[in-house]
Amino acid sequence: MQRPPALPRLIIFSTLFGIAFGPLLTGCGGSEAPEKTTPPPPRLLPRPPETSAPPAFPGAITAADLTLGPVDKAMAQKGATTYNVKCQSCHTLTDKRVVGPGWKGIIAKRSPEWIMNMTVHTDAMLSVDTAAQKMLEECLVRMPNQNLSVQEAREVLELMRSI
Template structure:
């Protein structure tokens, strides 16, 4: 009987100790000055015509149907669970008309790396309030982002 009590006491002690939590993971670190400065400089660098990112001059002077077809395939894998090619909202907004509302540079910067733009763009923040889901970074390569842009252009009537 003493053995059972000893084992029970040991188990109780271990369970109480394990419930204490690890202070390193339970605490929320304070924002450092470096992070705050970085976010401020990112907000200051935001250009509503091109967003934030490396895409500065996207040539859309001619329509490339083969590129649009590749963009459609990519979109079917990475985008259509949240976006429709119409104006209808699914999880995210529909794509119809997006190339008329935004510049090619803005679209490519956003779909390539949405987080920095969502953090500073007032229109994207309003969209987030409506959709309630932050657009995930799909890890698109530059050529994939360009193909999806060409597909969006096709949706909007580019020929």
């Protein structure tokens, strides 16, 4: 009896060997785990020295810019509309904090111009105002810029004054 030629037998053997053990060999890579990257901790803003002067930055709203009389109910109603669209997900009309502080009683804690500046110029306030920086440390979430106009912020202030 004649033996089959060696070359076809070698090809068949190599193919069967590759099919049987190929997946095992490719799955046996190094045992090193993929490198886990952890995000760096959030950087806190440097604290400026304590000062009693109002925040100084371009466009800052001062007490002289505001004339407050009795609560304007029409403005407060417009402020409520703005609140429902842009503020409600983070703030409540009670004293309870959700993401940001609740608004009830905020007028007793903060001046109207401070509230207006925090609403309109959030980034500037967080960079220069120690009270704003302290709130950021407590709340751990930076208030996003809602692009409120000065008029919208004034209407929101009236809402805050009405609660």
